[in-house]
Amino acid sequence: MVDILCIGEPLYELNEQPDGSFLPGCGGDVSNVCIAAARQQAYVGLIANIGADTFGEKLQETWRHEGVSTKYVTSKLGEDTGIYFVQHDATGHKFLYRRKDSAASRLTRDDIPQSAIAEASLVYASGISLAVSGDLRDATRHAIEVAVANGRTVVFDPNLRIALWSLDEARAVTHEIMKHCDIAMPGLDDARALTGHTSPEEIVRFYHSLGARIVALTLGADGVAVSRGDGVKTIPGETVKTVDATGAGDCFNGVFMAAWLRSEDAVEAAAIANRAAAHSTTAYGAVTAPHMTLSS
Numbered sequence: 001m002v003d004i005l006c007i008g009e010p011l012y013e014l015n016e017q018p019d020g021s022f023l024p025g026c027g028g029d030v031s032n033v034c035i036a037a038a039r040q041q042a043y044v045g046l047i048a049n050i051g052a053d054t055f056g057e058k059l060q061e062t063w064r065h066e067g068v069s070t071k072y073v074t075s076k077l078g079e080d081t082g083i084y085f086v087q088h089d090a091t092g093h094k095f096l097y098r099r100k101d102s103a104a105s106r107l108t109r110d111d112i113p114q115s116a117i118a119e120a121s122l123v124y125a126s127g128i129s130l131a132v133s134g135d136l137r138d139a140t141r142h143a144i145e146v147a148v149a150n151g152r153t154v155v156f157d158p159n160l161r162i163a164l165w166s167l168d169e170a171r172a173v174t175h176e177i178m179k180h181c182d183i184a185m186p187g188l189d190d191a192r193a194l195t196g197h198t199s200p201e202e203i204v205r206f207y208h209s210l211g212a213r214i215v216a217l218t219l220g221a222d223g224v225a226v227s228r229g230d231g232v233k234t235i236p237g238e239t240v241k242t243v244d245a246t247g248a249g250d251c252f253n254g255v256f257m258a259a260w261l262r263s264e265d266a267v268e269a270a271a272i273a274n275r276a277a278a279h280s281t282t283a284y285g286a287v288t289a290p291h292m293t294l295s296s
């Protein structure tokens with residue numbers, strides 16, 4: 001039995017360095033979330049399909065090393081693991097994908113381990129899980145249906161990736177899915193684009209109105225705004241030497257869930273996750289920087 005089950009697309013990462021070379025690593029939002037939560041000693045599993053290739057092997061090695069359960073990770077010969085490049089400029093980072101028809105995009109609802117979902121405390125998915133392909137979207141929806149039917153807590157990050165679908169489709173699909181979710185974890189820029197609201201207070205209100213009990217709205221270097229429906233508490237950002245914020249939102253989400261499982265205190269969980277996510281930005285790569293642990 002795992003505490004947290006995440007569904008989506010793991011990706012092999014190539015992260016551009018100042019000298020023009022590419023640092024290899026592991027990414028894909030749900031894999032990042034799993035690793036962040038596992039580093040906080042949560043028992044975490046991933047539901048995904050990856051390629052039977054070198055990149056898939058590297059991901060598997062990393063999950064084994066990090067203590068992420070791969071019981072529900074499948075792979076088939078002839079399918080490819082998705083890859084992405086991270087590039088940096090004065091405005092931050094951007095992603096370039098090589099993931100069309102990837103193994104992960106072919107996960108179907110028949111691959112969903114219903115009994116594992118029925119037993120997990122938290123089930124996590126993102127807008128990327130819904131955007132990658134029709135099959136993965138259907139599988140993700142099914143996982144959420146099973147979680148809801150079994151009274152599990154569903155956690156969702158809209159994680160807008162405009163390279164994968166249109167803003168209109170992203171809006172319609174993520175707002176619909178939010179109605180079945182308990183905890184919403186959007187980032188400010190994504191939430192502004194998706195909701196049309198500007199201020200954190202308006203955005204938090206909007207996600208509560210869709211049904212979320214808890215909203216943790218991440219504000220980049222400015223920290224996080226968290227709400228249990230009784231007012232917004234803003235936790236300021238930590239001052240760190242940021243080199244690459246890739247995966248910071250995922251680190252926040254994974255650490256938040258691990259901490260929330262211990263205390264069910266959303267404000268305390270957000271404060272811990274805010275510190276860990278800040279430190280995750282101090283090295284290149286989605287999961288490279290050492291995370292702080294709950295006990296540190």
Ligand SMILES: Nc1ncnc2c1ncn2[C@@H]1O[C@H](COP(=O)(O)OP(=O)(O)O)[C@@H](O)[C@H]1O
Nearest residue numbers: 187218219220221223242248249252274277278
């Ligand atoms: N430059 C930064 N300095 C300090 N903390 C940061 C920085 N960037 C991100 N963080 C931390 O990571 C969290 C998630 O970052 P954010 O950019 O909001 O998410 P996303 O990557 O999903 O857009 C923030 O709430 C904050 O805790």
Ligand SMILES: O=C(O)C(=O)C[C@H](O)[C@H](O)COP(=O)(O)O
Nearest residue numbers: 027028029246247248249250286
């Ligand atoms: O874009 C995708 O599909 C990916 O999964 C690649 C990245 O690993 C995550 O997107 C990072 O997510 P953030 O935590 O929001 O920086």
